[in-house]
Structures are given as structure tokens and as C-alpha cells.
Amino acid sequence: MSAPAATAAWSAIRAIALNTFREAIRDRILYLLLVFALLLIGASRLLSMLTVGSEDKIIKDLGLSAISVFGVLTAVFVGVSIVFKEIEKRTVFTLLSCPVRRWHFIAGKYAGLLSVLGLIVVVMSGALCALLALRGEAFLPLLPAILLIFFELAMVTAFAILFSTLTNPMLAALWTFVAYVVGHLTWSLELLQARMPEGPGRVLCDVLYTVLPNLEWLNVRGEAVRGALPATEHLIGASAYGVCYALAVLVVACMVFERKEFI
Amino acid sequence: MSVMSPRPESSGSRAADPGSAAIRIRGLAKAFPGHLGIGRKVALPGLDLDVPSGEIFGLLGPNGAGKTTTLKLLLGLLRPDAGEIEVFGLPHTAAEARARLGFLPENPYFYDYLTAEEFLDFYGRLHGLDASERGDRVQRALRRVGMEGRGKTPLRQCSKGMVQRVGLAQAIQHDPQLVILDEPMSGLDPIGRRQVRDLIQELKAEGKTVFFSSHILQDAELLCDRIAILEKGSLRFSGALRELLPSQIRGFEVTLRGANLENLPAEHLWAGEEETTLLVADAVELERLLAECRSRELLVVSIWQRRESLEDLFLRELGQEPGGES
Numbered sequence: 001m002s003a004p005a006a007t008a009a010w011s012a013i014r015a016i017a018l019n020t021f022r023e024a025i026r027d028r029i030l031y032l033l034l035v036f037a038l039l040l041i042g043a044s045r046l047l048s049m050l051t052v053g054s055e056d057k058i059i060k061d062l063g064l065s066a067i068s069v070f071g072v073l074t075a076v077f078v079g080v081s082i083v084f085k086e087i088e089k090r091t092v093f094t095l096l097s098c099p100v101r102r103w104h105f106i107a108g109k110y111a112g113l114l115s116v117l118g119l120i121v122v123v124m125s126g127a128l129c130a131l132l133a134l135r136g137e138a139f140l141p142l143l144p145a146i147l148l149i150f151f152e153l154a155m156v157t158a159f160a161i162l163f164s165t166l167t168n169p170m171l172a173a174l175w176t177f178v179a180y181v182v183g184h185l186t187w188s189l190e191l192l193q194a195r196m197p198e199g200p201g202r203v204l205c206d207v208l209y210t211v212l213p214n215l216e217w218l219n220v221r222g223e224a225v226r227g228a229l230p231a232t233e234h235l236i237g238a239s240a241y242g243v244c245y246a247l248a249v250l251v252v253a254c255m256v257f258e259r260k261e262f263i
Numbered sequence: 264m265s266v267m268s269p270r271p272e273s274s275g276s277r278a279a280d281p282g283s284a285a286i287r288i289r290g291l292a293k294a295f296p297g298h299l300g301i302g303r304k305v306a307l308p309g310l311d312l313d314v315p316s317g318e319i320f321g322l323l324g325p326n327g328a329g330k331t332t333t334l335k336l337l338l339g340l341l342r343p344d345a346g347e348i349e350v351f352g353l354p355h356t357a358a359e360a361r362a363r364l365g366f367l368p369e370n371p372y373f374y375d376y377l378t379a380e381e382f383l384d385f386y387g388r389l390h391g392l393d394a395s396e397r398g399d400r401v402q403r404a405l406r407r408v409g410m411e412g413r414g415k416t417p418l419r420q421c422s423k424g425m426v427q428r429v430g431l432a433q434a435i436q437h438d439p440q441l442v443i444l445d446e447p448m449s450g451l452d453p454i455g456r457r458q459v460r461d462l463i464q465e466l467k468a469e470g471k472t473v474f475f476s477s478h479i480l481q482d483a484e485l486l487c488d489r490i491a492i493l494e495k496g497s498l499r500f501s502g503a504l505r506e507l508l509p510s511q512i513r514g515f516e517v518t519l520r521g522a523n524l525e526n527l528p529a530e531h532l533w534a535g536e537e538e539t540t541l542l543v544a545d546a547v548e549l550e551r552l553l554a555e556c557r558s559r560e561l562l563v564v565s566i567w568q569r570r571e572s573l574e575d576l577f578l579r580e581l582g583q584e585p586g587g588e589s
Contacts, residue, residue, distance in 0.1 A: 007391075008358065011388060011389075012388075012389055014388070015385055015388035018385075018388075022376065022377065022381070023374065027376075090368055090372060091372065091373060091374060093335075093338070094367075094368060094386070094430070095389065097365075098386065099358040099359075099362040099389070099390065101358070
């Protein structure tokens, strides 16, 4: 790509990302989800009182789960309609009549939504860390887990955008949830593969294990709650896996959108 | 029905020079899957069209004629099955070609969570305008569409007419050489329509090419240098409007008032309680009728020249004229 083309691409992607960010942060649903998440983090203090001796673990566990679950809900509910709405309301007609390539549009939408998710993760993590700091607890061991939650959200968002280019929001949400659930069960394929005899079944397990998302690899919440830090190699490997997998899904989304006809 | 010009511009006085064509379409074909994916429904069998630079060009036709399909193909929203489209000599999908055009869709809906200024700023960014010039351009574009001082209005609070104007501002703010408008008068009140007409003529005066689709024939007749009429995807008619609509008078409608209106030398058109309107074919017959009126002491209320309108031409070409060949 030539320098002027790269500048134009960057300018278009940034403009679309900013517009997507504006759209999301001016949407009341986002605030509703955020308030629920913050309430849950706050309530974890109350729930921890019901147990003996492990209050901080419960606060950390519930807090990290709230960040993950509400992040995923935002990624799914905002992500699945993000492309569909532009097509349905025909705003994409004027947008694509500008010197904007179709992949700029997908990349811009993705970057905008990821910025919103980044902001949400920062706000929720800030609330959780503040709660722990008030109790005199260390919150630094939580940061790697939070980083990997963000990369998990990046993968889920890429799936949401891909399905948004293919179908209506309802089906796109369903398929994104399926991808999320499958992503957390992929580890079982590895177990199954180890127990299977040599043959096509084992090859199939191997292929599925390689191709399907492995979101459990990005889950280090257990260690974080115990106050342990994940190995640096794991942190780097899992982060790189999240980024590469999200990019691969996004490339497929761009290819689907490139072939789309706006009848 | 006769096809006056099976190929573009053959009836026009100015043959389009490919070097000066803002839009050049050759053999453009598009078909869509039929019901339940069975068969193919041909929308455009093979369209040839030239839109010369610096003119106002109207793409006309009844619903389902292929106007919107042509515009979508031109904008790259649909992929042609065959044929080619050039914008200022460039492939229509090239970024350089897109940078030189502005587009307003029919019945536009825009991001209602933005204000008019934010919306125009967004499109300015997409056209690669610098931050330093975007502010000025936004205000200038708003002024041109009669929205001065309303830039902070959220689009969700704008009427349909205001949204249409903001859409027009979006289409012209980056100073494009080609402005493509899909039904630009749709949803506008008479004042808004007049403003849009004036704006289109201003754009032409600035040397821009305006290519618009419309089914409001009066607007097309007032504005267009050149028109094309599509029917079922085929070009029925194309050429310069001033040649397609001859300026010679096709008759006179004379409205009279008086008692003795029997057996006047004219065709009877309409009769009211007090007034009667008659039609004569030419100036000689008019003079004869007026002489008769004077002799019978009839009052001549009005005399109107009758010329062929674009609507007459349109209906005749589509075989819709009462008694017309179909």
C-alpha cells in the first residue's frame, strides 16, 4: 500500500471508529449494562460477608466475572447490530460512496467497538481495584487477568462483527454466543483427542481444536484470585493468540463484506 | 412505441466526447436472483449512457425501471454482471473517482445521535479533509442548503426536509465535480424544492455535473440539460432536453366568456358555467377564432400557448398517452 493510500485508509478507519464510539456511548443500553456491572462489583462486598475467611477472593472472583460477562454482553449486543443497522438504515450507501474501501468500514467499526469495550473494562476494573484498595488488598495480580479478558472480548467482538455481516442481529447474537460457549469448551477436544484411537475421529478433533477459538487459554482468573501471576510466556502467548485470532476472524468478515451486494 | 434514440446522445446536438464524459457506461448488465432463488430477473440488460461534464442530467423512468439499480452500480453498491462504468475516465470503484463525487440517497436516514455539524464533520473526515478546513466547509455547506445556525441541532430532532438538506450539504461539502442525487426533491415542501433547484443550478454554474434520478418531471424539465428515460432497464430515450422538447407552439388554448359560443372554428376542450375553453392548432386558426369572437362580441378571458411538456414526452415514450401506442 502506498503512503497516501495508507494515510487515507488510516483517516477513514479512524473516522468510522470515532463515529462508532460516539454511537455506542450515546446509547442508553450501554449505560444500563455498565450500571449493572458496577452494582455487581459493589454487591460482591456484601456477598463476601456471607462467607468466612475468603472475602477478598469472592470480591476478586465476582469482580473479574462481572468484567468478563458484561464485556461479552456489550460486545454481543452492540456488535451484532453494528453492521446490520448501517445496511438496514442505508447509511452505508452514502458512506461507501466516499473514498472508503469496504475493509476500512469493517476495520473502523471494529476499532470503534473495541475502544468502547476498552473504556468499559477500564471503568469496571477501576471500580474493582478501588474496592480492593479500600480494603488494603493488592490488586496488581488482577491486571494480567484483566488484560486477557480484554483480548477475549476482542475475539468475541470479531465474531459479532463477522456474524453481523452475514445475518440479522438475532441470529448473529445466537451465533456469537455459540462461538463464546464453544470457545470455553475447546479444551475438552484436546482431552477427547488424547483418548481417541488413531483415525479420522482423532484428526477431526485435532482440526477442530486448532480452528475453533480457545478462550480458556485466555482465562487466568483462577490464578489472579489466588494472588498468583501467570507465567510471562503464557501471558505473551495468550495475548498474541487473542490478537491473531481476532484479526483472522476480522479478515473473514472483510471478505464477506467485500462480496456483499446492497440490493 | 418508437424509440427515438436507441443509443445515447444520438439525438442530442452534442455528441458526448468520451474525454469529457463525467460518467461513461457501456454494456452495463445486472440480474438479480428470482423468487426463492429460482431463475434470474434481469434489471439491466445492457445499458449504454454518457453523462457529459458540466451538465445537469436527469435519469427518469417509472418505478422498477432500473434507475436505482443504475445508481447503485455506479456507486459500487452492486457489482455488474457485465459492462463497465467510468467516472471522469477512471474505474468507478477507484478511490480517486469516489473522491470526485458526492451522493445523496433517496429518503435519506442519517445517524440520528449526531448533530448536523458532527455528521458533516464525519463525512469531511471520510473525504480526507484536514481539521483546519472541515469547520469552514461544514458552515459553508450548511449555509448553502439554508441550514445556517442550525448545525448544533441533533439529527433526531430534524424534520424530513431538514434531514434532506443536511444530506445535500454532505453531498457537496467536499466540493465534488460530480453530484449524484437520488430523488433530491422527495420530502421537501415547495420552498425546499425551490432551494434545491436553485442549488442544483448554482452547482452547474460552478462547472459541476449533476446527475439525478427523479420521477418529478416538472423539476427535471426545469433543471435538466439532458435526460434519459429508462423502462424495464432499457434506455427508451436520451438526449438534450431543448432538442427533445421542441420550442415551437403546438396550439393555443383560448378561454371565452359570452352567450353565443356555438359552432366556433376550434376544438372544444372544456366548458364551465360561464367560461368555455377551446383549442386551435396554430396562429392562423387563432386569428380566425379571434375575428369570430369579435364579430360575436365574445369576451376573450385568456390565451395560453400549448407546448409539449416533458410529461407529454415521457408518457408518449412509455406508451401511456391516452390512445397512444403501447
